[in-house]
Amino acid sequence: MFEPVWWEADGEPAVGYLDQRALPQEVVRARACTIDAVVAAIATLAVRGAPAIGVFGAYGTALARTLALDDAAFDASLARIRAARPTAVNLAWAVDRVREAGGSLAAARAIHDEQRAVDRAIAQHGAELLPSRGAVLTHCNTGPLATAGYGTALGVIVEAHAGGKRLHVYVDETRPLLQGARLTTVELAQAGVPSTLIVDAAAAATMQRKDVRAVIVGADRIACNGDTANKIGTFGLALAAAGLGIPFYVAAPRSTIDFARRDGSTIALEEREPDEVRNAGGGLTAPAAVDVFNPAFDVTPGRLVTGIVTEYGVARPPYEDSLPDLATRPGLAMLTPAAR
Numbered sequence: 001m002f003e004p005v006w007w008e009a010d011g012e013p014a015v016g017y018l019d020q021r022a023l024p025q026e027v028v029r030a031r032a033c034t035i036d037a038v039v040a041a042i043a044t045l046a047v048r049g050a051p052a053i054g055v056f057g058a059y060g061t062a063l064a065r066t067l068a069l070d071d072a073a074f075d076a077s078l079a080r081i082r083a084a085r086p087t088a089v090n091l092a093w094a095v096d097r098v099r100e101a102g103g104s105l106a107a108a109r110a111i112h113d114e115q116r117a118v119d120r121a122i123a124q125h126g127a128e129l130l131p132s133r134g135a136v137l138t139h140c141n142t143g144p145l146a147t148a149g150y151g152t153a154l155g156v157i158v159e160a161h162a163g164g165k166r167l168h169v170y171v172d173e174t175r176p177l178l179q180g181a182r183l184t185t186v187e188l189a190q191a192g193v194p195s196t197l198i199v200d201a202a203a204a205a206t207m208q209r210k211d212v213r214a215v216i217v218g219a220d221r222i223a224c225n226g227d228t229a230n231k232i233g234t235f236g237l238a239l240a241a242a243g244l245g246i247p248f249y250v251a252a253p254r255s256t257i258d259f260a261r262r263d264g265s266t267i268a269l270e271e272r273e274p275d276e277v278r279n280a281g282g283g284l285t286a287p288a289a290v291d292v293f294n295p296a297f298d299v300t301p302g303r304l305v306t307g308i309v310t311e312y313g314v315a316r317p318p319y320e321d322s323l324p325d326l327a328t329r330p331g332l333a334m335l336t337p338a339a340r
């Protein structure tokens with residue numbers, strides 16, 4: 001159920017995906033056979049989560065190569081895919097990597113396979129950070145649906161639970177599109193991890209009153225100083241955690257680190273359609289003409305982040321020293337487990 005993206009091997013070339021907009025009511029598997037369909041799937045959040053978008057973009061690049069009549073048409077298609085969502089660095093990274101390989105399907109498959117291994121390594125490193133018992137809080141969706149089938153921040157939680165830690169997870173519903181409510185709760189139930197859904201506005205009170213001992217979230221782009229772009233609401237969680245003395249962790253693959261960006265001040269933050277807020281839940285919830293500010297992401301300063309979990313281990317402050325060091329590390333597939 002939770003394989004979010006795949007290459008359709010039978011029939012005409014296509015990228016298969018699980019349409020996350022339909023969950024939890026139904027499981028819908030769809031095909032993107034054109035560049036228009038690839039771009040639409042990303043832009044409408046049918047496929048979402050930075051690592052999953054990267055894998056989808058990699059396969060989309062391979063598809064573009066099969067459809068393009070010449071190199072100019074190929075490059076034009078890739079520009080459209082890269083621009084479908086500007087904040088998640090994984091998308092541009094994956095598209096560029098497959099382009100450098102000539103649009104090879106093998107290169108796209110390699111990215112997919114590597115992401116699976118990265119997911120598991122992040123989970124194993126991060127599980128050690130979580131308490132042996134008590135509550136943890138998470139935001140948005142960072143499980144199998146958002147990655148390559150295991151998860152980043154949610155993978156850490158599931159791994160800790162599987163290792164015997166007695167954790168209860170508080171899940172922010174994540175307005176306005178409710179990724180936490182619609183997706184994370186389903187994944188936790190599938191994994192047998194006890195959880196409680198809360199409205200976003202209850203997060204600080206939950207930390208204060210429900211024995212929350214850690215907050216762990218994902219990321220869409222991380223600057224070299226630890227500034228982290230993630231789903232809107234993350235910055236507020238970090239502030240509350242800091243005020244209450246609760247550790248705040250970010251879990252993300254190396255591919256999410258933007259090594260060319262010194263800090264988060266210049267990260268492009270996507271703003272989405274006003275009707276996502278005006279029509280929350282499928283019906284009008286505000287005056288039709290009311291002005292709406294609907295940012296999809298915010299930036300949490302690195303000074304509020306206790307540790308950043310990658311496939312190579314846990315980076316600690318000062319991030320200006322610990323994160324750039326990862327840029328030159330060998331790929332995960334080249335490392336023995338002891339060296340990761």
